[in-house]
């Protein structure tokens with residue numbers, strides 16, 4: 001890893017310790033050229049398996065971008081989108097798996113999105129639940145109405 005200050009390619013680890021929860025290792029490094037110090041962190045990357053067979057690191061930004069598309073024209077603030085992204089990521093990480101199917105990420109978005117905006121939820125659900133006809137939408141809308149009636 002190169003020095004973030006002078007970009008010199010040679011840095012030395014001077015201290016290395018686990019974080020309190022054991023989920024990461026932090027390393028204190030020093031640059032052999034400019035002598036400045038910085039800290040790096042090593043964590044397990046949460047990987048997403050896409051249907052194409054490609055695996056990529058989980059990205060909260062991608063979750064938010066997908067939800068933002070579904071929310072086009074809806075009264076949903078960037079703050080709410082950011083909060084949704086955070087709660088989806090926390091829910092997925094809480095499962096403790098190192099890999100997750102892309103479809104499961106989509107499904108994890110559905111719950112919080114339904115709380116946020118029902119129209120955006122229907123748009124999103126139509127993709128991730130594979131709605132194929134008006135009847136699928138009707139069934140989902142009926143269920144939304146039924147749950148609203150109950151509460």
Ligand SMILES: [Zn+2]
Pocket residue numbers: 003004005006007008031032033034035036
């Ligand atoms: Zn340096």
